[in-house]
Amino acid sequence: MSFFATPQSLHFPEVLPLQSGASLRDYHLAYETYGTLNADRSNAVLVCHALNASHHVAGVYAGQDKSEGWWDNMIGPGKPVDTDRFFVIGVNNLGSCFGSTGPMHTHPDTGEVYGADFPVVTVEDWVNAQARLLDRLGIAQLAAVLGGSLGGMQALSWTLQYPERMRHAVVVASAPNLTAENIAFNEVARRAIVTDPDFHGGHFYRHGVIPKRGLRIARMIGHITYLSDDVMNEKFGRQLREGLELKYSTQDIEFQIESYLRYQGDKFSDYFDANTYLLITRALDYFDPARAHAGNLTRALARATAKFLLVSFTTDWRFSPQRSREIVKALLDNRRRVSYAEIDAPHGHDAFLLDDARYMGVMRSYFDSIAKELQA
Amino acid sequence: MTDKAAMQALARLVPPGSRVLDLGCGNGAMLDYLQRERGCSGYGVEIDDANVLACVQRGVDVIQLNLDEGLAMFDDNSFDVVLQIDTLQHLRNAETMLRETARVGRTGVVAFPNFAHWPNRLSILRGRMPVTRRLPYQWYDTPNIRVGTYKDFEVLATKNSLRILDAFGLQDGEEVRWLPNARAGTAVFHFEHA
DSSP states (O other), X not given: OOOBOOOEEEEEOSOEEOTTSOEEOSEEEEEEEESOOOTTSOOEEEEEOOXXXXXXXXXXXXXXXXXXXXXXTTEETTXXXXXXXXXXXXXXXXXXSSSSSOTTSBOTTXXXXXXXXXXXXXXXHHHHHHHHHHHHHTOSSEEEEEEETHHXXXXXXXXXXXXXXXXXXXXXXXXXXXXXXXXXXXXXXXXXXXXXXXXXXXXXXXXXXXXXXXXXXHHHHHHHHHSOHHHHHHHTTXXXXXXXXXXXOSSSOOBHXXXXXXXXXXXXXXXXXXXXXXXXXXXHHHOOGGGGGTTOHHHHGGGOOSEEEXXXXXXXXXXXXXXXXXXXXXXXXTTOOEEEEEEOOSSGGGGGGSOOHHHHHHHHHHHHHHHHHHHO | OOOHHHHHHHHTTSOTTOEEEEETOXXXXXXXXXXXXXXXXXXXXXXXXXXXXXXXXXXXXEEEOOGGGOOTTSOTTOEEEEEEESOGGGOTTHHHHHHHHHHHEEEEEEEEEOTTSHHHHHHHHTTSOOOOSSSOSOTTTOSOOXXXXXXXXHHXXXXXXXXXXXXXXXXXXXXXOSSHHHHOSEEEEEEEEO
């Protein structure tokens, strides 16, 4: 049994300039907090979320079954990131569809739903918005910023944009930028959405429809890349969905894996927004802190002063260990303090959300050491 | 070779304030000691999950890597001292790693079990591979896949143009400078690249 979480929201009337040159104003950020901020406001941990997650990081909503936060196994009382010692903040990013201002909300200038007119937001923009949330919460410096996958990119970006505002950065299953193959997967997902006749150039809200077909396919391809070949084989193999006889049909579901992917796609298309999917995958594509330094990651990370923990998973082929090692190398080149654990887990990219004793042990120990610093 | 006297004997080869890379750092005890007692900084490199965890627990920075994959992550001369304490004998590419140690560090310290220690010689004379406190394994389950002697290392160091700054044996935590190849269970070399 987990604890109860309460979503909150803050309104920001002021203009947020975006990396693209556009801006947002009159926006809301949805967030949750767990634990208690200590007297000297030094025990705050910010958790950044990945593609399809939200500010609901841990705990459950009262009266709602199966409403555990997406990192409930990691964060909570007595968990590796122990909310008895840390004040943990989860924040929903701009452009998302879980509470913060996004493409389904009203544009303050036009009075119309943003739709496709919601500006492109980047990892750096998200970090700037998160920094404003910390200002409002009265937190000058975080004990740690923590994230996995796209959330890890935000944690890394935090150390470059606001190096003085955190003491530790924990970057899990992440990368310093996306590879061509990774951008390619995102593009296939985006084309599936954009070519859905119900997409209407991103203004589907006006038409009272949802491009569910595109969303389903986007989720199916994404899901494949989050798993490993071994795990998929172990879970589904060549199992047929019904009986032992082949149907000799090209369109019916034949194999269990097909059924599973369709189920995942259906579920996703019921709750996720198509424009949000485009925005967030673009933010992933664009993230590349080395770009302003002619591709030199070492020079890009020279600004970072935080102590780092990086974790990767051996079977993660979407954010492979090699990509985490690039970050480690850039930090070593800059003589920054860094630890790196490469967890031999079978679950592919998804491993960062799952329980693995070695992974949980390293996270727990690292946050224990942060907690000890707080007492010193 | 985790006893404190041996650790202190090796730590004396590391100047105070050095930036240290400890290859095969185990549970991080050596780096912890160097950081606390000699004001050093640096990182351990480990492959074993339990050892990585132990390092994180004691606050020693550790990088989880398989040394047999090389040290590409580390720049030339980026450390004052690179340690290889009881590591060399486990490496498939021991010579490459020795060169890498010399490339990455301004100086290197290598310590490994000396197979020419007299009890080992006696055992071989009796026709059996040695099993001792220092070498507690049977020939068929030993992780020590590189079996070398103090003298062998001198030859390897010369072949790789390493300048030996100091060399001695270690036995029961004491330095052995007279006939170390016969009288010490552990060989210690402190070197720099020429």
